Amino acid sequence: xxxxxxxxxxxxxxxxxxxxxxxxxxxxxxxxxxxxxxxxxxxxxxxxxxxxxxxxxxxxxxxxxxxxxxxxxxxxxxxxxxxxxxxxxxxxxxxxxxxxxxxxxxxxxxxxxx
Amino acid sequence: xxxxxxxxxxxxxxxxxxxxxxxxxxxxxxxxxxxxxxxxxxxxxxxxxxxxxxxxxxxxxxxxxxxxxxxxxxxxxxxxxxxxxxxxxxxxxxxxxxxxxxxxxxxxxxxx
Numbered sequence: 417x418x419x420x421x422x423x424x425x426x427x428x429x430x431x432x433x434x435x436x437x438x439x440x441x442x443x444x445x446x447x448x449x450x451x452x453x454x455x456x457x458x459x460x461x462x463x464x465x466x467x468x469x470x471x472x473x474x475x476x477x478x479x480x481x482x483x484x485x486x487x488x489x490x491x492x493x494x495x496x497x498x499x500x501x502x503x504x505x506x507x508x509x510x511x512x513x514x515x516x517x518x519x520x521x522x523x524x525x526x527x528x529x530x
Numbered sequence: 531x532x533x534x535x536x537x538x539x540x541x542x543x544x545x546x547x548x549x550x551x552x553x554x555x556x557x558x559x560x561x562x563x564x565x566x567x568x569x570x571x572x573x574x575x576x577x578x579x580x581x582x583x584x585x586x587x588x589x590x591x592x593x594x595x596x597x598x599x600x601x602x603x604x605x606x607x608x609x610x611x612x613x614x615x616x617x618x619x620x621x622x623x624x625x626x627x628x629x630x631x632x633x634x635x636x637x638x639x640x641x642x
Contacts, residue, residue: 420573449630451632456635457634457635458536458619458632458633458634458635459574459619459621459630459632461629461630461631464629472629474629475629507573507574509573518564518576518579519564519576519630520576521566521573521574521575522573523571523572523573524572524573
């Protein structure tokens with residue numbers, strides 16, 4: 417079946433602009449995660465959605481970052497007033513249920529802030 | 531919170547040899563340990579996982595071992611092939627938490 421998809425695959429923006437990154441999880445998966453991966457680094461947790469529960473936002477690095485998940489499916493990660501240090505690959509993952517279930521990752525969005 | 535350390539950061543092996551990547555974790559409440567393979571330009575893909583109620587799991591050329599007492603787990607790849615070249619990440623999670631904690635990755639190169 418279809419896996420996790422993300423769009424765009426690449427995004428180049430100017431410092432100070434806002435960007436929106438989209439994630440379409442696997443159908444029926446209730447859990448959705450956003451991670452940031454900087455060049456040569458591991459995965460940095462950003463935010464977690466589980467069903468209709470309040471999201472776990474503890475990993476968001478600043479108030480310029482926010483995310484929504486509409487209808488328990490598609491999620492959008494928004495970065496306002498982008499900075500050069502926001503340049504990274506943003507990965508989305510979904511899983512059938514809770515954190516001990518297998519995560520399935522999308523291909524990521526490579527964000528470059530000039 | 532949980533802290534996952536992964537070693538080595540880079541590893542080169544000859545084709546046909548074995549490769550071993552090790553991770554340690556700090557929180558004894560962690561009970562799920564997946565391993566991911568990330569190829570260039572792609573998202574991480576799960577290759578094997580283990581839960582805390584078992585000590586070893588094997589899937590063809592790939593195996594994972596878990597030592598709960600010492601809080602470490604390892605990935606073993608036997609008979610390595612050039613297509614095994616990638617970055618490998620370990621992770622730890624606990625049933626009461628929302629997060630996966632990832633290691634910093636191991637870049638594996640299999641030399642033909």
